[in-house]
Amino acid sequence: DTGVSQNPRHKITKRGQNVTFRCDPISEHNRLYWYRQTLGQGPEFLTYFQNEAQLEKSRLLSDRFSAERPKGSFSTLEIQRTEQGDSAMYLCASRPPRGLLGYGYTFGSGTRLTVV
Amino acid sequence: QQQVKQSPQSLIVQKGGIPIINCAYENTAFDYFPWYQQFPGKGPALLIAIRPDVSEKKEGRFTISFNKSAKQFSLHIMDSQPGDSATYFCAASKGVRDDKIIFGKGTRLHILP
Secondary structure, eight states: OOSOEEEOSEEEEOTTOOEEEEEEOOTTOOEEEEEEEOTTSOOEEEEEEETTEEEEEOTTSOTTEEEEOTTSSOEEEEESSOOGGGOEEEEEEEEOSTTSSTTOOEEOOOEEEEEO | OOSEEEEOSEEEEETTOOOEEEEEEOOTTOOBEEEEEEOTTSOOEEEEEEOTTOSEEEETTEEEEEETTTTEEEEEETTOOGGGOEEEEEEEBOTTSOOOOEEOOOEEEEEEO
C-alpha cells in the first residue's frame, strides 16, 4: 500500500492521559500536514513539516500538543493531559515537492480519538 | 472567521439529478481551489481542483465552475449515482506562497436510488 498510513485507527483514553499518534507519509512526499476534524466540520489545519522542519503551527495547537518528524519520514503527534474537547479525528496528509502533481494532498484515514 | 463558506449543509438528490454545491471566499490571495470527497471512516480524497485563471474545469462527471469577480465557485455532479453519496468539501489555498489548505464546513450529499 503506497498511501498515507495512520496508526492507531481508533484510540479511547481517559481524561488527563497522554496519547501519541503516528503518520507514515508516501515515501517521496517531503511535506507532511496534520489536521483535526470534529463531527460535522471540515478539517482544520494544525501544523506542517517540510522534511524534518516544522514550518508552521496553528493557534489551535496548544502547548499540550507537540508534533515531530525526526528524520523527515514518519511523524508523531502527541497530546498531553488530554481533555474531552480533544476528541476528534486527527488526519495526516502528505504531498510531493512543489512542481509535481500540483498542490493536492493525499490524506490518510485518520486516527479517531475519544477522550472519556 | 470562516475563510471558505460552503452551502448547503446537506443535500438530497434523486439518482440522475445534478447536485450543485456552492462555495464563497474572501481572501483574494487564494489561487488554488480543490474539492475533496469524504466517505465515512475515511480521510478526504482529492476530487478535482481549479485555479482562478479558468472559469470551468471538467473531470468525468464532476465540473467546477469558477467566478473570480464574485469570489465564488461551485461543484456540479452530472448523472449522480448512489455511490456519490458522501461529504464534499470545498477548499482554498494560496498555492505557491502558502499551500496550507483551508476547508469549508462540508456538504453531506445523499443520492436516492
